[in-house]
Amino acid sequence: MKTLRLFNLLEDPIFRVQVQQGMERLSLPEVLESLGRDEIEHFVGLQKHQEDAFHVFLSYLGAAVLARNNVNDPVRSKDYWRDKLRGLAGPAGDDAWTLVVDDLDKPAFLQPPIPEGDQRRLEATAFTPDELDLLPTSKNHDLKKARASSAEVDVWAYALISLQTMSGYYGRGNRGISRMNSGYGNRPIAEVVRSFRPGRRWQDAVERLLLHRREVLEGSFGYDPHGLVLVWTVPWDGKTSLLLRQLDPFYLEICRRIRLRSDGVSIVRADSVPADNDRIAAKEFKGVVGDAWLPVVTDDLKAYTVPPDGLSVDTLRRLIFEDGFKLGALQKPLDHWQGDVYFSVSVLVRGEGKTNGFYHRIVPIPERVHPRLWKRQEQRTTYAQLSKNAVERAGEVQHRVLKPAIYALLGGLERNGRESVTFKAWWERAAGEYTAAWENEFFPWLWSIPEDESRDEALREWTRKLYSIALEVLRETEHRLPRKEGTRYQTVAAAERIFFGAFYNRFPELFPAKKEEVLS
Numbered sequence: 001m002k003t004l005r006l007f008n009l010l011e012d013p014i015f016r017v018q019v020q021q022g023m024e025r026l027s028l029p030e031v032l033e034s035l036g037r038d039e040i041e042h043f044v045g046l047q048k049h050q051e052d053a054f055h056v057f058l059s060y061l062g063a064a065v066l067a068r069n070n071v072n073d074p075v076r077s078k079d080y081w082r083d084k085l086r087g088l089a090g091p092a093g094d095d096a097w098t099l100v101v102d103d104l105d106k107p108a109f110l111q112p113p114i115p116e117g118d119q120r121r122l123e124a125t126a127f128t129p130d131e132l133d134l135l136p137t138s139k140n141h142d143l144k145k146a147r148a149s150s151a152e153v154d155v156w157a158y159a160l161i162s163l164q165t166m167s168g169y170y171g172r173g174n175r176g177i178s179r180m181n182s183g184y185g186n187r188p189i190a191e192v193v194r195s196f197r198p199g200r201r202w203q204d205a206v207e208r209l210l211l212h213r214r215e216v217l218e219g220s221f222g223y224d225p226h227g228l229v230l231v232w233t234v235p236w237d238g239k240t241s242l243l244l245r246q247l248d249p250f251y252l253e254i255c256r257r258i259r260l261r262s263d264g265v266s267i268v269r270a271d272s273v274p275a276d277n278d279r280i281a282a283k284e285f286k287g288v289v290g291d292a293w294l295p296v297v298t299d300d301l302k303a304y305t306v307p308p309d310g311l312s313v314d315t316l317r318r319l320i321f322e323d324g325f326k327l328g329a330l331q332k333p334l335d336h337w338q339g340d341v342y343f344s345v346s347v348l349v350r351g352e353g354k355t356n357g358f359y360h361r362i363v364p365i366p367e368r369v370h371p372r373l374w375k376r377q378e379q380r381t382t383y384a385q386l387s388k389n390a391v392e393r394a395g396e397v398q399h400r401v402l403k404p405a406i407y408a409l410l411g412g413l414e415r416n417g418r419e420s421v422t423f424k425a426w427w428e429r430a431a432g433e434y435t436a437a438w439e440n441e442f443f444p445w446l447w448s449i450p451e452d453e454s455r456d457e458a459l460r461e462w463t464r465k466l467y468s469i470a471l472e473v474l475r476e477t478e479h480r481l482p483r484k485e486g487t488r489y490q491t492v493a494a495a496e497r498i499f500f501g502a503f504y505n506r507f508p509e510l511f512p513a514k515k516e517e518v519l520s
Contacts, residue, residue, distance in 0.1 A: 006262050007099035007153050009109060010082050014099075015154045016044035028097065029081035032062060036075035038199030045155045049358045050133070050162045052189040052346045056293060057161050057252065058202055063209035064088065064229045064250040074206045092233040099156060100262040105235075110160045110252075111259050113235040114273060122259060122271040129159035132258070132270045156260060156267050164232075164254040168350050173238075173274020177255045179294055181287035185305040188347040189293045190319060191330045192365075194337055196344075205330060209250070209292055212329040216249045216290035223249040223290070231279060238275035244282060249290055255279055295319055296326040306347045310359040313439040314391045319345065320363065320373070321384035332374055341365050369447050379451070386455050387446055390462045394438045397466045398431060400506060405474050405499035406430050409481060409491060430477045437469045456509075463507050474499055 007014055013025035017034065018041040026034060034040050035058065046054055062074050065084045089096035092107050101108035104119045114122065126132035129151045168176035169183025176183035193201050217225055222245040228234065229248045238257055257273045282289050287303025288296050295304040304325065306315075319325055320343055333341050346360040365373065372379040410423045445465060449458045478492050504511055 003106070004100065004102040004262065004264065005095070005098050006264075007267070008094055009097040009099070009157070010085060010094055014157065016152065018042050018044055027078070027082075029078040029085065032058070032074075032081040033076065033078040035062075035199040035202045038197060038203070040198045042198065043154075043158075045152055046158050048360070049346075049348055050158045052293075053162045053166050054158060055198070055201065055205070056189060057165060059205040059209060060250040060252055061085075061229075062202065062206045063213065064248060064252075066206065067210060067213055067225070067250070068229075072207070072210055074203050088229055089233060092230070096230050096233050099153065099160075100260050100267060102262070104259060107233045108260065109157070110164045110232050110254055112232045112254060112257060114257060114259065115235060115237045118238065118257070118273050121273045123273070124269050125258070125272040126270045127268070129155045132156070133159040133162050151267070153267065160258070160260075163256060163258070165252070166348065167255050173276070175255050175275050175278045177253055178278065178280035178282040178285075178289055179253070179287055179291040179303070181303040181305050182283075184350070185287060185303065186347050186350050187294060188304060188306050188345055190295050190327070190343070190345045191293055192333050192341050192343055194333065194339060194341045196342070204334075205292075208329040208334065212290075212292045213249055215329070219290065221249070221285075221290050223247055225249070227251070236275070236279060238273065239277055241277050241279060241281035244280070244289065247280070251280075253280055292328050292330045295331070298324055298326050306349050306359065308349055308356040310349060310357060311345055311347070311361045313442050316343065316345065316361055316363055317387050317391060317442075319343070320365075321380070321387060323384060323388065333370065337370075338367065340367050341370070363443050365443075366447050372451070382455065383446075386449070386458060389455075389459055390442065390446070393459065393463055394435075394442075394466055396506065397463075397470050397503075398434055401499060401502040402430065402434055402470045402474060403427065404502060405495045406477055408495040408498050409474075409477060411491070426477070430473050433476065434470055434473045437473070438466060441465055441469070460510060463510055467503060467507075467510070470503075471499065 009028040011027055013027050013030070015026050015028070015031050017024055017026055017031065019034070019039050020041065023044060031040070043051075043054065065081070065088060066072060066074060068088070069084060085097065086093065095101050095106045095108060097109055099109050101111075104114045104122075105116070107113050165177060166187050167174075168180055168185060168187075170176075176185075177187065180187045191205070194204065195201055217223060222243075224245055224247065227246055227248040228242070229251055231242065231247070231251055232254045234242075236254075236257060255275075255278070257275050259271050260267050261269050261271055280289075286301065287294065288301055291303075296302070297304050317323070319327070319331075331343075341364075343363040343365060344360070346358070348358045349356040372383050374380070406427055407423065410426055445462055474495065478495070481488075481491075
């Protein structure tokens with residue numbers, strides 16, 4: 001019986017892309033050629049939480065091909081990419097790049113061959129791409145379930161890439177990736193970029209990946225520079241794992257035994273069979289396997305897992321200054337770069353059987369501060385300490401100045417018998433407004449500090465900003481309070497007296513002359 005093969009990424013124009021002239025459909029080699037020419041405005045159908053996963057996939061793929069062929073320039077023709085991608089697949093041939101291959105003894109794109117004994121155990125897992133995508137998201141926490149009932153083929157490809165390269169552990173038989181600290185972690189993608197255009201970003205990533213590769217190969221991971229790149233091309237019985245020494249440093253991994261199914265015309269569902277072991281044997285490395293995008297926590301040498309409350313400004317500050325983290329080649333600009341850059345971090349934070357949200361934070365970094373950040377170690381150390389002190393001061397103002405004042409306001413509510421109003425809810429709202437406001441100001445203030453300004457003066461200027469922000473939050477809270485004219489004046493006056501007194505006592509250096517003038 002003839003094997004059904006549908007949607008060959010090397011030959012078929014599967015990916016919808018927006019270019020200046022309109023929408024086009026491209027094969028994978030054509031996508032790589034267009035990225036080299038920086039012609040793509042964006043990928044149609046690619047969801048926000050999938051963008052970095054697809055970027056990582058394309059970057060590792062392009063860099064692996066160039067490294068294998070001892071060239072550095074990613075600007076190549078579609079014929080070059082097609083030929084080299086076939087070479088990367090080896091004996092698997094075009095099956096490795098085809099979305100639907102109904103012969104389960106053979107691989108399909110990101111889908112390993114399934115041993116005959118397990119083929120009968122395959123069960124339907126998803127009938128739409130978003131059901132297949134990172135499984136916890138299908139529970140309607142961040143994305144609505146089963147929206148794409150008549151999906152384009154590229155949407156299935158994006159879902160597969162997202163699932164196989166970003167997933168953690170999700171119940172028995174659903175294993176996680178190796179580039180993550182345990183199955184319950186997550187995979188933040190941190191990168192310094194100078195443009196978010198897909199082509200420019202991809203070229204910059206590939207260039208730095210080739211530098212990163214040398215460092216990884218010289219390390220103790222044991223990678224084989226001629227090892228396996230396309231992990232899905234070898235059969236997986238769900239029990240055996242691949243060792244790092246069998247892999248190329250830029251291996252494109254899978255973590256689930258999935259097979260896409262077709263009615264002969266379109267993709268109609270995805271089947272899966274459980275796995276008892278991780279595909280990559282790297283549990284002891286705690287996610288530190290040389291991934292170029294993943295920050296490493298230096299205290300106990302493990303891949304960073306973003307906490308459930310997401311990416312705070314303090315986390316971003318610590319990442320940028322490597323305060324407790326070790327960063328790699330992709331998290332710094334190259335020396336010849338000119339102009340402003342952006343520190344970008346995205347992550348889908350996972351909980352048990354759910355997601356705690358998709359976070360994407362971008363910190364613009366002006367060109368004028370690059371030397372202080374990445375070239376002059378002494379200035380960088382001073383800068384880092386100042387940024388740490390500034391965050392600590394923001395916390396001090398929140399908890400030692402604003403909070404007592406807000407609670408003084410709420411005390412008036414209690415005396416008025418409004419027992420349904422909880423102090424916690426009022427305080428959390430005020431604290432959230434204060435935090436959002438100072439975090440919004442933090443990096444613009446930090447980058448604006450002149451090189452010759454003293455650390456003390458810079459910190460005083462920051463404290464003045466905090467004063468204004470906290471006072472505005474206090475007065476907004478006063479404005480929102482239910483009106484009880486009889487005691488309102490006394491309550492507000494008491495709260496502001498506490499606020500001003502606490503601020504003066506903690507930061508007397510801001511009020512060198514007449515405190516009444518400053519506080520009025």
